[in-house]
Amino acid sequence: xxxxxxxxxxxxxxxxxxxxxxxxxxxxxxxxxxxxxxxxxxxxxxxxxxxxxxxxxxxxxxxxxxxxxxxxxxxxxxxxxxxxxxxxxxxxxxxxxxxxxxxxxxxxxxxxxxxxxxxxxxxxxxxxxxxxxxxxxxxxxxxxxxxxxxxxxxxxxxxxxxxxxxxxxxxxxxxxxxxxxxxxxxxxxxxxxxxxxxxxxxxxxxxxxxxxxxxxxxxxxxxxxxxxxxxxxxxxxxxxxxxxxxxxxxxxxxxxxxxxxxxxxxxxxxxxxxxxxxxxxxxxxxxxxxxxxxxxxxxxxxxxxxxxxxxxxxxxxxxxxxxxxxxxxxxxxxxxxxxxxxxxxxxxxxxxxxxxxxxxxxxxxxxxxxxxxxxxxxxxxxxxxxxxxxxxxxxxxxxxxxxxxxxxxxxxxxxxxxxxxxxxxxxxxxxxxxxxxxxxxxxxxxxxxxxxxxxxxxxxxxxxxxxxxxxxxxxxxxxxxxxxxxxxxxxxxxxxxxxxxxxxxxxxxxxxxxxxxxxxxxxxxxxxxxxxxxxxxxxxxxxxxxxxxxxxxxx
Numbered sequence: 001x002x003x004x005x006x007x008x009x010x011x012x013x014x015x016x017x018x019x020x021x022x023x024x025x026x027x028x029x030x031x032x033x034x035x036x037x038x039x040x041x042x043x044x045x046x047x048x049x050x051x052x053x054x055x056x057x058x059x060x061x062x063x064x065x066x067x068x069x070x071x072x073x074x075x076x077x078x079x080x081x082x083x084x085x086x087x088x089x090x091x092x093x094x095x096x097x098x099x100x101x102x103x104x105x106x107x108x109x110x111x112x113x114x115x116x117x118x119x120x121x122x123x124x125x126x127x128x129x130x131x132x133x134x135x136x137x138x139x140x141x142x143x144x145x146x147x148x149x150x151x152x153x154x155x156x157x158x159x160x161x162x163x164x165x166x167x168x169x170x171x172x173x174x175x176x177x178x179x180x181x182x183x184x185x186x187x188x189x190x191x192x193x194x195x196x197x198x199x200x201x202x203x204x205x206x207x208x209x210x211x212x213x214x215x216x217x218x219x220x221x222x223x224x225x226x227x228x229x230x231x232x233x234x235x236x237x238x239x240x241x242x243x244x245x246x247x248x249x250x251x252x253x254x255x256x257x258x259x260x261x262x263x264x265x266x267x268x269x270x271x272x273x274x275x276x277x278x279x280x281x282x283x284x285x286x287x288x289x290x291x292x293x294x295x296x297x298x299x300x301x302x303x304x305x306x307x308x309x310x311x312x313x314x315x316x317x318x319x320x321x322x323x324x325x326x327x328x329x330x331x332x333x334x335x336x337x338x339x340x341x342x343x344x345x346x347x348x349x350x351x352x353x354x355x356x357x358x359x360x361x362x363x364x365x366x367x368x369x370x371x372x373x374x375x376x377x378x379x380x381x382x383x384x385x386x387x388x389x390x391x392x393x394x395x396x397x398x399x400x401x402x403x404x405x406x407x408x409x410x411x412x413x414x415x416x417x418x419x420x421x422x423x424x425x426x427x428x429x430x431x432x433x434x435x436x437x438x439x440x441x442x443x444x445x446x447x448x449x450x451x452x453x454x455x456x457x458x459x460x461x462x463x464x465x466x467x468x469x470x471x472x473x474x475x476x477x478x479x480x481x482x483x484x485x486x487x488x489x490x491x492x493x494x495x496x497x498x499x500x501x502x503x504x505x506x507x508x509x510x511x512x513x514x515x516x517x518x519x520x521x522x523x524x525x526x527x528x529x530x531x532x533x534x535x536x537x538x539x540x541x542x543x544x545x546x547x548x549x550x551x552x553x554x555x
Contacts, residue, residue, distance in 0.1 A: 002218060002234050003037050003044050004160070006070050009079055010034040010063070015091050016082040018101045024364050032058035032335040032516060033067070038159075039518035044071060057516040058335030089115040096145040097427075097461035106131050120146050141428070145461070152459040155193040156237050158525055159488025162187055164233045165197045168216070172201065172241075175212040179203045180249045184242070184256040190296045190528030192458055192491045196238040200256050202249035209241060251275035254284055261300035262293075296531040315531040316510075318524050320543040323352035326397065326420055326451065326483065326511030327520070331376050332357035333365040334515045338376075338383060338392070344517045346390050352546045354393035354418045355380060359407035361399045362424055368396065370412045377415065391546055393417040397451060402426045404440025406447070413446035418553065420483065422451030427464045434466040442474045448553045449509050450475065452485040452492040460489070468497065476504040479555065481541055484510045486526025487519070498533030507552070508540050 014030035036057045037044065047053050048071050053064050069076050086108070093104045093116060107113040110131055113122055122128055123139040123146075165183050172181045182188070185198030203209055206226055213221055213229070219239075223230040229241040244252040252275065255263055269288050278284045282292040290307035294315055297303040306312045328334035329341055336344070338355060345353040357376070358367035368376065377394040384392055395418035399407040406413070406421060413419050421441045429437065441447055453471070454463030475482060482501050485492050490513070493501065498508060510526040512519055530540065537543040541552065 001044070001071055001074060003040055004234060006044055006067060007034040007037040009070055009076060010037065010066065012088070012091055013066070013076070013079050013082065015094055015101075016079075016086055019086050019090070019094075019105050020082070021101075024366070028333055028364070028366070029058070029060060029063055032333070033063045036335065036516045036518050037067075039516075039521060041518070041521075057340075057518065087114045092116050093119055095149055095460055096142055097148065099142065099145070103131075103134070116146060116149070148462060149459075152193075154195055155459060156195070156235070157458055157488045158187065158190065158192055158194065158491075158528065159522070160235065161194050161197055161237055162525075164218075164235075164237060165199065165239075168197070168219070168233070168239070169199060171216055172199070172209070172212060176201075176203065176208070180246065182253060184253060185258060188257050188295045189259065189298060190532055192488070192494070192525075192529065196240060197233060198256060199239065199241045200249070200253055201241055201243050202246035203243055204245055206243055209243065245276070248275040250278045250280050250284065254278075254281050257295050257298065259299050262298040262304070265300060265304055294531065296528060297534065299532075313534045313536045316527060316535050316537045316540050316543065318527045320537040320540070321350075321510060321523060321527070322544065323350045323354070323542050323546070324348075324512050324514065324520060324523065325354040325393070325395075325418060325449065325509050325542050325549075326356050326485070326513050327353055328357050328397075328513070328515045329355055329376075331355075331372065332367045336517055338379060340517065341514075342383060342387060342390055342392055344520055348520055350390065352391045352393060352549075354395040356395040356397045356418065356420050358424075359396055359398045361401065361407040367399075367407075370408060373408070373412060374415075395419065397422055398447075399424055400437060400441045402429070402437065404437040406441065406444060410444075410446055413444075416446075417550065418449070419447050420449045420451045421447045423455055423464070427455055427461070429464070431465045431467065434464050435470055438466055438471050439474050442471070442478050442480050447480060449481040449483050449511075451483045451511075452490050452513075453482055454492050454494075454497070456492050456494075457489055458491065463492070472497075472501055472504055472506065475501070476506050479507075479552070481507045481509050481552075484508055484526045484529050485513050486510055486522045486524070486529070487513050488522065488525045491525060491529045493529075493533075495529055495532035498530060498535055502533070502535055502539045508535055509542055510540055511542070 010030050011034040014027050017027045053059060053067055066076050066078060090108055093099055113119050123142045128134045128139045165187055169181050169183060180202035182200050184200045186194045187197060201209060206229060209229060210224060213219060218234045221231040227243045231239060233239050242256055285292050291310055291312050293303050293307050327341055329338050330336060358365040360367040360369045380392045380394050394416050396416055397420045400421050400423045401407060456463040482493055484498060510523060510530055512522045514520045541549050
């Protein structure tokens with residue numbers, strides 16, 4: 001069992017518990033553990049053998065016992081017991097946008113619907129309206145949601161595909177010293193969703209590479225050709241290893257990175273140049289009198305002309321980030337204490353971190369009411385006095401309510417260093433109402449950052465409907481910062497919105513939205529997204545010194 005397979009079982013246990021209307025704290029325990037394991041750098045089997053599972057953030061005794069059972073048997077008796085009551089196939093229905101756990105369980109109990117095919121057939125036949133509260137609009141949303149899910153089939157998030165690709169590349173580098181090996185394709189360009197993993201190797205001996213793969217776990221090798229090896233990684237993600245002559249490696253590094261539109265234009269300009277002519281990609285671009293174009297920009301969106309005219313942006317890099325401005329603790333739905341988060345931030349080399357737990361309107365998050373928020377800010381002030389070298393910002397992720405008001409009063413918010421306002425409910429408001437809702441939050445003088453603006457969840461739901469240009473202009477006018485939420489299930493705002501925002505003078509915050517220690521590492525995905533949006537370090541507030549951030553908020 002891989003880490004991701006164990007995390008998947010824990011996540012499904014949480015879903016089944018939610019369908020059973022179990023205690024929210026129990027559900028949260030399984031979700032937190034699954035999130036931690038998804039982003040864990042160590043192998044679970046090694047931690048189990050070393051009796052160190054308890055060190056994983058969010059893993060208590062009960063969940064630890066489940067993990068041990070899954071690792072040793074491949075499943076969990078508790079999980080099997082839950083699936084006896086509720087069919088496992090019903091979990092696929094939870095992925096349909098607009099279908100919550102209560103509706104899904106009603107569909108099962110009253111109509112016997114327990115899979116997507118039956119759900120689609122029932123929606124087309126008008127049967128969903130047999131349940132009180134569901135109508136023609138619900139059926140239309142269900143059909144649209146199923147269409148979205150099926151369109152996303154065969155697309156994998158960068159957060160899933162990139163670690164698997166990096167692990168395979170590390171193995172190849174270790175076993176084939178001197179052979180150049182690199183990730184290419186859409187994954188190298190940092191696309192949020194990819195259809196496969198492409199790896200380039202400067203080696204013409206396919207049998208040598210095949211032998212190295214023979215003892216590599218988690219791989220299913222299906223195709224063996226002189227210049228190509230292909231198969232599947234964990235979760236059925238297709239992979240391909242492209243084998244080229246070592247002296248032509250950098251030429252093929254360019255051609256196999258893409259995008260197709262970018263590649264075609266450059267190759268037209270190269271014409272008869274020999275593939276062996278280039279000792280680097282930079283030399284290839286110099287041959288055409290261009291500045292080097294970073295992979296994330298190679299989408300034929302103006303980067304070629306910009307490279308010719310020497311006006312490419314100096315893209316933000318991960319090393320530019322000085323702190324994380326969106327982190328959750330165990331005061332709401334995170335799994336770690338304030339002190340643990342502060343220590344993790346120090347180890348990351350951060351100068352500051354913002355604790356931004358949820359406000360209290362959503363019970364499932366265990367969010368903060370004014371009294372608990374006040375207690376937390378007092379503890380943060382105490383930690384700041386005791387532990388110099390890292391400044392902990394007193395913050396909140398406050399819910400934007402249906403009418404655009406906030407979940408806490410102005411009096412509560414004005415005491416804080418940082419306020420992130422986010423939508424977590426009422427995704428189906430019409431375009432005008434959703435726009436007015438966001439505008440009201442943007443116009444609140446105590447709001448500093450708008451979190452995950454569009455509400456999209458990759459491969460799960462498209463964003464809610466609102467007038468984006470109107471919102472961006474209001475954010476610019478009110479000097480509001482927009483978040484790139486680095487969690488690979490969100491990456492919201494996307495690169496195109498980020499590029500438009502920066503063109504209007506809007507500042508960006510690249511935040512992890514971490515709910516445990518391992519999720520702080522997700523910042524790199526947010527940086528990918530920013531780079532794809534032509535974002536420079538100066539555009540990102542958490543590349544600034546803390547005093548400059550606070551001055552910006554206060555102004």
